[in-house]
Structure formats: C-alpha cells, structure tokens
Amino acid sequence: MDRLPWSSWHWMIVVGLGSVWILDGLEVTVVGSVAARLSEPGSGIDITAAQVSGLAAAMYVAGAGTGALFFGWLTDRFGRKKLFLITLAVYLVATALTALSFSVWWFVIFRFLTGFGIGGEYAAINSAIDELIPRKYRGRIDIIINGSFWLGAAFGALLSIVALNTSLFPADIGWRLTFALGAVFGLVILLVRRHVPESPRWMFIHGREEKAERTVAEIEDRVRADTGTELADVSDQRIEITQRRSTGFGEIAAVLIKYYPRRATLGFALFIGQAFLYNAVTFNYALILTKSFDVPNDKVGYYFAVICVGNFMGPLFLGRLFDTVGRKPMIAGCYIGSALLLFGTAWLFGQGHLSAVTLTACWTAVLFVASCGASAAYLTVSEIFPMETRAMAIAFFYAIGTVAGGVAGPLVFAKLSEDGDPGRIALAFTIGALAMLAAGLVEVVYGVKAEGRSLEDLARPLSAAR
Template sequence: MSTVETGTVRTRVPARVDRLPWSRWHWMIVIGLGTVWILDGLEVTIVGNIAGAISAPGSGVHITAAQVSGLGAAMYVAGACAGALFFGWLTDRFGRKKLFMVTLGLYLAATALTAISFSAWWFFLFRFLTGLGIGGEYAAINSAIDELIPSRHRGRVDIVINGTYWLGAAFGALATVPLLGDLPAGVGWRVCFGIGAVLGVLILLVRRNVPESPRWLFIHGRDRQAERLVDGVEQRIEQEQHLDLPQPEQEITIRQRRTIGFVTIARTMLRLYPRRSVLGVALFVGQAFLYNAITFGFATILTTFFTVPKGSTGYYYAVIAAGNFLGPLFLGPLFDTVGRKIMISGTYIGSGVLLLGTALLFDRGMLSATTMTACWCVVLFVASAGASSAYLTVSEVFPMETRALAIALFYAVGTAVGGITGPLLFARLVATGHVADTAIAFVVGAAMMIVGGVVEAFLGVDAERQGLENIAKPLTAEDPDSTSGGPGVEPATG
C-alpha cells in the first residue's frame, strides 16, 4: 500500500454522499459495477446447458456430461467461495476499486481460457479460476455500491442489481439453444463462453471510470483525496441539475489506520455483532436451499415428470429467470419505504409458503409443465427479492472496515452449505423418479427459507434510509455520539 499520512480527522463525507440527489454519476456506478451479475447468471446457465454439447463426439474435449454438470459446477462453486474470502479480505485492506478491477480481469481471462479448453483438467482448472473471480466480485462490488449510493436509494439499488443475475440466466438459456443447435459441435459451446468474455470487456471499459469509495479513502488516511472526489461529484451534479446542495450538519471523527487486522475484524463480527452474524447465516443458507430446491435438477424434473424434450428446457428456464428479475425490480423500492424487516421477513416466509403450496399440488399430480413453471415463477418472483436482500443486509449491518469480508464470509458459508449440501440432497431425491421424493426436496427448501424469514423478524435491523455509519459505527470512529442514528438502530452488541 502506498504511503499515506494517518491521524485523526473530522469529516462530513458520508453525510455528503448520502444527501446527493440521483444523477448520471450514480447511473455510471450502477452500470459499471452492477451489470457484472449478468455475467454470473450467464456463466451458470451456459454450463448447465452445454453439458451435452461439450461431451458429444467432436467437441474437442474428452469429458462426460456428468463431469461437466457435477465436478465442473463444484469447481466453480469452490472457486467462488475461495475468491469471496480471499478477495474480500484484500478489498477491505487495499480498497474497492483495485479489487473490483482485478477480479473482473481474472474472470475475463479465465472465461476466455475456458473457451479454448482441450482437455478435462484444463476445463476444470479454469472453471475454478472463473469462480474465483466471480466470488471476489461479490465482496468488492456490493461493498463499493453501498458506500457510493445515497442511503435513501441503497436498498432498491442493491436488490435490483443483485437480481440482474437472472437477466444473464435468461439470456444464457435462450442464447445456447441456437448456438448449440446450429454451430458445429466443437464451436458452439466455445462461442457461448466467448459471449461472457466479450460482455466482460465492455463492463471493464465502463468500470474504469468508477471511483474508489470515499469512505474507504478517509479511513485509510486519504481524507484529502476523499474530499476532492466528493467535491467533484457535487460540482457535476449541481451543474447538471442547476441546484445548490446544502451542507449536511452530521460529522464523524475517524482515527485513521493504514490496515486493520483480521483478528480485529473477526472479533467485531463475532463479539460485537453476534446476533447480526446469526442473521447473515440464516438469510444466506435459507435462500441457497430454496434456490437449489427449485433450480437444481430443473431440466431433469421437466423431462422426467412432464416429458419435456431436453432441447426445450431452456425456454422454461428463461421464463422463471424473468420472474426472478421482475421480483427485485417491482419489490425493491418497498425495502426503502415499507422497511427492511417487514419486506425481508415477508419475502422469505411468503416464498417458502408458496413453495409448500407448489409441493402439495405437484405431489397430488395437479400440475403440468406449464403450470409447474408458472408456480415456480410466482415463488421466485417473491424469493428473488428476499435472496437479494441477504447481500444487502450483510453489507450494511457491519462496520465499514469489515464490510467486504462480511459479505464474503456469509456468501461463502451460504454457498458452501446451500450450494453443496443442497444439490447432494436434492439430486438423490429427484433421481429416484418418484413424485413424493421430489416434493420432499421442495418442502426442505421451503422450510429453510421460512426459518430465515423468522430469524429476520426477530433479529433484523431497521436500516432503511439510514447512513451506514448510523447502522454500524466504524471501528475507527472516536466519538460514540457522532454517528447516533434514528430509531431501530441496534447497538454494537446486536
């Protein structure tokens, strides 16, 4: 890290950022940072759909479909968990901007190299490295977005951005049908990966203009740089919107540090905020189980129980992906107006109850492929907003110095538990070919989601429309009263 002067500073930077009106500058942040989730959705969907093509004769790779969807998916998940933890720690240490450029660069390189796979080991290696980059993105991007977006818009922006994963999933589901059907066996699947790399380059070009978080800057001894950054943004907005921005009154005194140790971060999360740590685990594990209950073996369920042709399952997947995106889009604003606890617990419990109803209808043989997909679409319309709110929650209820690592830790735990245990359990239940066993998979996913909603109802934090420093005082803050917030803000023991 470069040499910086550290001391004690009193600053209004957080309050100045939070009171900014929405502007083209904020749209640049959303496009530059948020669109990366489209790549994640694209990646996961493509791999799920190319298993048959890459394992076919003439594909150029000696690999089986089971290896692609099994070990290949596991390597991607393992990479995502490792990347989230490793890059999350680096993001808190070296800054948001450096790491969200590095992680996207890693994703681009690994995806491009996956496209030229010539053997199974090469494919598995670069699936792991692709996951490593995407996992790092989750920590770097969510922390940067929450620190740059005004508090009154933070909830809806974060939730909609995380929901764009499903735009990528829908695009991947539809794009792979003609690419795999019309191009030669050894070309189509490579082009699918190439699409992800091209989109990543476009995002990288926009991302170059996204600044470092001013909150991170002033805590790490770069308060002058933070002030200049916010000065420039304010001047641009005043010129664009022809207004004079009032100066906020709220200040905070910070004892600057170059680095903050891992032990300090861990102690903060486990000792100062144990209830919020339990909340984060419950939300991430709950949504991971529900999504695995529905999306894992999605094509198998359609082909086994409803005799849908294998080549047509992508169209059904595109429909539920659309439902997943529309949920955050329409419900997202309510997280800032109605409130976090009501909306998070409501979407978790509501989607769980809806999935229980779907399981009952499915078990009684009352659904067709079309009506089953319609039921899934309704369930995921509600669940997607809740799942996105899990990332929002852990990114705003812990001190700024621990934010990226907190996101990474809960993402890794949720992905490891729900993304490994879930598929192993649900695969065994679906593979039996018995309707009752598959219905049990739905019930398990629904129950875990409902548990997450109940935990939110008791341990959730009323964080809507409040500054991040009011929700969780920075570890480096010297005056305890300077960040006292509004009602519902929990003390450091929560």
C-alpha cells in the same frame, strides 16, 4: 454522499458495478442449460450430466466462496476499485479458458477459477455500491442490482437455445460459444468500470483524506450540473476518525462474534436459505425438465427464460418497498412467502399434477417473491457491519452461507433429480423451502431497520473516536 439527489453519475455506478450479477446469472444458467449437451457423444469433452450439474457446479460455488474471502480481505486492505478491476479480469480469463475445455479436469478447474473471480466481485462490488449510493435509494438500488442476476440468466437461457441448435453450430462448438460470449461481455464491462471512482469513505479511513475530498467535490460538481439543484449543507454532521492501514482477521472476528452476534446469525441464515433454494433450481432445472417431462435439450432455454424474467420482475416491482415499507417486514415476508409457495409446488409435483408449463409457472411465482429476499441477503450484510469490515463481512457470509448451501445443494439436488423420480424431486423442493422458512423466521427475530439510515449510523466505524 448520502444526501445527493439521483443523477446520471449514479446510473454510471449502477451500470459499471451492477453488471457483475448479469455475468454471474449468465454463467450459472449456461452451465445448467448445456449440461445435457455436454454429456452427449460428440460434444468434444467426456463428461456426464451429473458431473456438470453436480461436481462442476459445486466447484464453481466453492471457487466463489474462496474468491470472496481472498479478494474480500484485499478489498478492505487495498481499496474497492483496484479489486473490482482485478476480479473481473480473473473472471474474463477463466471463462474464456472454460470455452477451450477438452477434459473433465480442465472444465472443473476453470469453473472453479471462474467462480473465484465472481466471488471476489461480490465483496468488492457490494461494498462499493453501498458506499456510493444515497441512503434514500440504497435499498431499492441494491435489490434491483442483485436481482439483475436474472437478466443474465435469461440471456444465458436464450443464448443456449441458439448455441445448442446443431443446425447452426456443431455439437462440439455451440456450447463453447456460450462461455466465450460471457468473456466478451465482461470485457465491455471492464471498459465502463474504469471510470468508477474509489470509495471516498475507504480513502478517508485509510489516510487518503485529500484525495477523498477531491473525489467527493468532483462528484458533487457533476451531480449539481446534472440536476441543477443545490446540495444541502452537512457541515454540522461530523465524525472523528483514527486513520488506519488495515483491519486484522482477529478484529473482524471480534466484530462479528463479540459485538454483533445477532447480526452475524441473521447473515448466516439469510445466505444459507437463499443458497439452498437457488442452487437447487439453477443447477438442476434443465435436468428436471428433460428427465421428468422429456423436454428437448434445445428447448429448455425457453422455460428457463420465463422463470428468469419472473425473478427480475420481483426486485423491479417490489424493490422500492424495502426503502418505504422497510427492510424487516419485506425481507421476512419474501423468505416466508416464497417458502410457503414452494411447499405447495413440492406437493403438486409429488402428486403428479404438474406439467413442464405449470411447473415453470409455479417456479415463476416462487422466485418472483424469493428473488427480493435473496438480493436482500447481500444488502443486509453490507449495511449492518462497520465500514472497515464491510467487504470482508460480505465475503465471509457469502462464503460460509453459499458454500454450505451452494456446494451441498448442487451435490444433493443433482442426486435427487438425476432419475426424474417425482417423490425425490419433491423432497429437493421441500429442503429448499425449509431453508427459506427458517431464514425468514430469523429475520423476524433479528432483522435490522436499516431503511433511510446512513451506514455510519447503522454500524459505527471501528476507527471512530469512542
């Protein structure tokens, strides 16, 4: 799989699996964009803006963390394909029921369950992508796919402009359509995803070597037909495996703590840093624009779409450098660089030198750099631990790091941003910058040079003969 040239088959994998981040971006942005509208009289639900961007946002992230752990364990035990179909189905049902919300408790419960499905997607999808994408392209593809979150965010921002326009839709209908359309988009992805195969690596280790061989042969035949090239011989590259059915939590903990403590520290730092920064922005940016600059609710989407495009441009233009310049300098540079830019933004905002337009420009610059680092957090933890624990490792770091930064972040930043006070908002920016700076320094010390290396070379499988 690692020596295959790029082909149309790989594009199918990218579309079928990578589109989950578009859904996540859509979900997070829609909530931020409609927060003010939901809190207005006549919305059809009695809820405050702080409850939407604080409580509901925190519950979404808590659900994502819980779902990552639960489905991550199932993914390592029962396979990638079964779980990335189930988790998408959970998301579809939950987001559709969110559109039917009539009270705070209903909205919060189904935001939790929507996050529960999305969190499970992270574990199942990242592990499958890294095991199916050739090592030469793994870094840039993973970075761009994770960065596609912002395509969904841009779509959500623009969708909110239309949905919140009361001349087109009543106040109690428009916001519901944004959630309903997310479910429709997810259904389309589910149809494409049925054609994505199970990971041959997972099948081989779990006693399904004949099916794994057939799957690899079918993929190789298709790639030959697509590219018209013969594949390099790999008969001299062997690894002996003791097949197993499952990996226990005790063994997973030992791998993280006993065998790879530095890599575990690195994973925590990267996830906590990006979670504090991004949850501060995505859940509260609409409040900052409306409270600090009196931007109308139905115009917020224009501003948010701009920073979303900047976010996606970062991975698109810089992603290939993670395979050429290398993981360590690029990840450290993105985290530290975005932190320095954010410190400058915090100072300018606190001094009253920014408008809605110039703040958006500053955030676009910050997130152009930061988005590559944030995407690299997922790439890092999916590469540097043994195959048997891959999905669970992704889930573990995502859950711990994102719940730490993603639950505390929205609750703290919503409080700091709710009254539009420049000093308090600048403090929120500074907290996010400090988290990113600390993570960048950890990458400098503990970063792993993973570019161009096979997954088995980066972390020997637990099932491999010693």
